[in-house]
Amino acid sequence: MNRAIPTRREKVEARESAILEAAHREFSEHGFEGAKVAQIAQRAGVAEGTLYLYFKNKQALLQAVIARFYETLTAGAAAGVADHGETFDRLEFLARYHLAECLAEWRILELLIGSYRSLPDYEDRGYRALNRTYVAVFDGVLREGIARGELREDVPLWQVRDLFYGMLEYSARTLMLRDQAQEDLDDVVAHAIGLLRRGMERSPGRPDRPSDLERITQRLERVAEKLDSG
């Protein structure tokens, strides 16, 4: 890498990245309406006109920011799932991961939710594709759980998915509104997984007992982990 002499391509990419970074900050701080294109340009160290060489309009700029967010999200989810073998370990990871990311990027998430609406059809194809890729990770976990005979198969997959993500995003909102984001995260995840387990687990012998114990054991494992790393 010859940093001294950046090629034209490199310069363009660096600039695009700078613009996206600036847009991300501006949108996070002020929402879509409140964000000013002129301000984004200034933050990116670029003239306002330049910005329109990189992105068609303000809406496209937001879409690019969201696409970037989704890509990171999907990558993290896939990686985490690969690290866990048990179905409910995987689901718990996904729940914690999704909730944590929602809390960290709440403003962007709100813009995403609000962007499904009121777009010409050709515009929202992008969002739907991004979303489909992301939830494919969850779908895979669930399908494997069903194949293993650990999950009931009488509930349509998409409804379980809507329950999972709907519940988590509403919980994230509640936590945000209460300003008690971090402290209750484990609690929320534990109860969410508990509800999901009771709702979806195929009862092999006795129902409730093992799940509660397992939950506590898992929690204990995480504490132990912290001890090790700390």
Next chain:
Amino acid sequence: MNRAIPTRREKVEARESAILEAAHREFSEHGFEGAKVAQIAQRAGVAEGTLYLYFKNKQALLQAVIARFYETLTAGAAAGVADHGETFDRLEFLARYHLAECLAEWRILELLIGSYRSLPDYEDRGYRALNRTYVAVFDGVLREGIARGELREDVPLWQVRDLFYGMLEYSARTLMLRDQAQEDLDDVVAHAIGLLRRGMERSPGRPDRPSDLERITQRLERVAEKLDSG
């Protein structure tokens, strides 16, 4: 009612109503950005300036539309609950009602969801109050269910609420995107209630003994806390 000679107060109220009606249509058709104040004024048969005598700005206009929607929603929910005695009958009614209303007023709902964001704090107080009134109906049903000993009490009420409404709104979105709104409604409600029942119903046979587990869990949490802060 002397319709021939409307009093001044009546005229003002009729006009406000006309403006709200026009705004409702315009916002539903074009979203917030796409809606034009001039168009709303024209539809209401009023000059643009007049509109600003009734509502501070475009945002306030949307808020008024949403408030109206919420009031209808709350009234319908309360009335329906009064018609049912059993806890899970009530919950099923609420689920079907909420889902049906979400589908009918989907565009308004999206605007509502998108409006929590990016408002100065003093603005969103209104939304939160409206929401609190609405979900109070659900909370009442759940509290009574717990008091009757039909529901487990170890899951925080707000988390059950977030699960319920989060799941339903995500399901509504999915149905909307698939354009198969009406036919699957009963199906969705049935599965949603099934999941909720398995997740929340207290098995009448064996009264579960959560106290031991709970005590252990809480003890563990306290240890974990100490580790974090230490």
Next chain:
DNA sequence: CATTATAACTGAGTCAAACTCATTTTAATC
């Protein structure tokens, strides 16, 4: 190195749409 060609950039200017306010209209009261 000089010249040319092309890609990248700029910011003053355009335009659309939310919002204002001086003026006019309406209707209640004497």
Next chain:
DNA sequence: GATTAAAATGAGTTTGACTCAGTTATAATG
């Protein structure tokens, strides 16, 4: 019918997204 205050108007202001004719940087060529 005169008086007065509330209600309504729409031309004008302001703001901010977007455009485009002109400029500068970079690469290609002789």
